[in-house]
Amino acid sequence: MSVWREAGLVAGKDLRIESRSRVAVSQILPFGLIVILLFAFALDPDRGFLARVAPGLFWIAVLLASLLAIGRAFQTEEQHNARDGLRLAGLDGAAIFLGKAAAIALELLVLEAILGTGVVLLYNVSVHGIGVLLLTALAATIGLAATGTLYGVLAAGIRLRETLLPLLLLPVLAPVMLGATRAFEDGLEGAPGDAWPWVALLGIFAVLYTAIGVLAFGPLWEES
Amino acid sequence: MRTRDRLLDPRLSRALGVASLVSLVVLALFGLWGAPEDGTQKEAQRLMYLHVPAAWLAYLAFGVTAAASALFLWPRTRSLVWDRLAGASAELGVLFTALTLVLGSLWGKPVWGIWWAWDARLVTTAVLFFLYLGYLALRRIPSGDPIGSAKRNAIAALIAFVDVPIVHFSVEWWRTLHQKATVFNPQLDAKIDGVMALTLWIGVIAFTILYLYLLDKRYRLASLEDEMEEREVEAAIAERIGAPVEVAR
Structure with missing residues (x-):
């Protein structure tokens, strides 16, 4: 079996678990939406703040929700010794990494689409430069999912995982947060030309951490 | 796997301790009195x-x-x-x-x-x-x-x-x-006085010695x-099998 096919199987397994357990839909998505709502309480909606800072708020909400999604992706492996089962299945470490990351990325893209709609409607944002926005979201999401999967396995199987994961992940993701927010701002302001360097940065981040994940996931998975 | 339980020879370590103390005192003397006061930033520059x-x-x-x-x-x-x-x-x-x-x-x-x-x-x-x-x-x-x-x-x-x-x-x-x-004062990039540069170097050396120590x-x-953990495990095992426990030194 090729690595891609194995990755597809792992991704399919994770997505099937999500579609049956509905944790993503019933917990992670509502969490993201309540964060969007809370920002409106923190920043007075009447003064037009919200529309101006919408890109940053959107990515903060995505980042927080993604922490839950990543934690969840490894929590499912803890139950019923699923980790041992997957390890004994003889799959390539790189394939498991790519599969899990792809499943997380897909979940996050759906989450972003819904949260994005929420932000546009609730914060009264007028949308421009949809192409830049979509590419930014794609690059940022791949980076998020790759880094998240890498740190997810790093923290897998150890105590205090839930509290450790955010501390490990958030500083590493600082450039993603920064790049995605700036690119969204430029796109929404109708200056997509300014956004391209940020999209490039996000792309480099995504490629780099996917490469590290492909290399490092196997050994970490064996240890976890 | 055996690992060395010390990084440096104890005598060398002690020498580093003394050296870092001496160099920090020298740094304090130079930093507070030896180096001239900065023209624009006054004492804060120290x-x-x-x-x-x-x-x-x-x-x-x-x-x-x-x-x-x-x-x-x-x-x-x-x-x-x-x-x-x-x-x-x-x-x-x-x-x-x-x-x-x-x-x-x-x-x-x-x-x-x-x-x-x-x-x-x-x-x-x-x-x-x-x-x-x-x-x-x-x-x-x-x-x-x-x-x-x-x-x-x-x-x-x-x-x-x-x-x-x-x-x-x-x-x-x-x-x-x-x-x-940027908020950085352009004065910071200006030419640095000889004694100031010397003091900065003393600082770098003193901190490096302190770091090594x-x-x-x-x-x-x-x-x-690590050793303590190992001994605790050994003591626990000995206790289990009823062997006489050698009290950790």
């Missing part, structure tokens, strides 16, 4: 003699952590010596980064009028601080398998290290795109902790 060496040591310490982690992962040089060294150095790196931030803040208040500025270097340093704080938190979690967790730690250190240039470039880009003039001490502490 914080430079602590702030700049602390920043330099933070980078050195994180560099040592990355190098030691790579040496651990390389199969031919794999030894728990590198894991302990990486951990000890990261702890010192976090300490010096915190010192850099606090001293910089104290310096910034009288010179710029603010405790904190959203300058590229400041933001990068702050992210660096949290990046390695997470690494230390990961290290602190006990595990039954020293080699396994050492491998995990080493990979985590390298992933964090890879992030540093990305954080640096993205933050730099952000601040230069959005804020043309503390690194050795922290390494020793880590190996003693």
Whole structure:
């Protein structure tokens, strides 16, 4: 079996678990939406703040929700010794990494689409430069999912995982947060030309951490 | 796997301790009295003699952590010596980064009028601080398998290290795109007085000796902790099988 096919199987397994357990839909998505709502309480909606800072708020909400999604992706492996089962299945470490990351990325893209709609409607944002926005979201999401999967396995199987994961992940993701927010701002302001360097940065981040994940996931998975 | 339980010879370690004490006193004398007062920043500029060496040591310490982690992962040089060294150095790196931030803040208040500025270097340093704080938190979690967790730690250190240039470039880009003039006083880049440069060098040397001394001490502490853990396990096993327990020295 090729690595891609194995990755597809792992991704399919994770997505099937999500579609049956509905944790993503019933917990992670509502969490993201309540964060969007809370920002409106923190920043007075009447003064037009919200529309101006919408890109940053959107990515903060995505980042927080993604922490839950990543934690969840490894929590499912803890139950019923699923980790041992997957390890004994003889799959390539790189394939498991790519599969899990792809499943997380897909979940996050759906989450972003819904949260994005929420932000546009609730914060009264007028949308421009949809192409830049979509590419930014794609690059940022791949980076998020790759880094998240890498740190997810790093923290897998150890105590205090839930509290450790955010501390490990958030500083590493600082450039993603920064790049995605700036690119969204430029796109929404109708200056997509300014956004391209940020999209490039996000792309480099995504490629780099996917490469590290492909290399490092196997050994970490064996240890976890 | 046998590992050395000391990094340096005890005599050398003691000599480093004395040397760091002496050099810090010399630094204090030069920094407070030897170096002339700065024309524009007055006395506040003297914080430079602590702030700049602390920043330099933070980078050195994180560099040592990355190098030691790579040496651990390389199969031919794999030894728990590198894991302990990486951990000890990261702890010192976090300490010096915190010192850099606090001293910089104290310096910034009288010179710029603010405790904190959203300058590229400041933001990068702050992210660096949290990046390695997470690494230390990961290290602190006990595990039954020293080699396994050492491998995990080493990979985590390298992933964090890879992030540093990305954080640096993205933050730099952000601040230069959005804020043309920086708050940094152009006077800072002006020619530096001879005695000032000398004092700065004394600071760098004193802090480096202090780093080496503390690194050795922290390494020793880590190996003693490991030994204690080993003895506790042995005592517990002996108790179980009913063998006479040799009380730890």
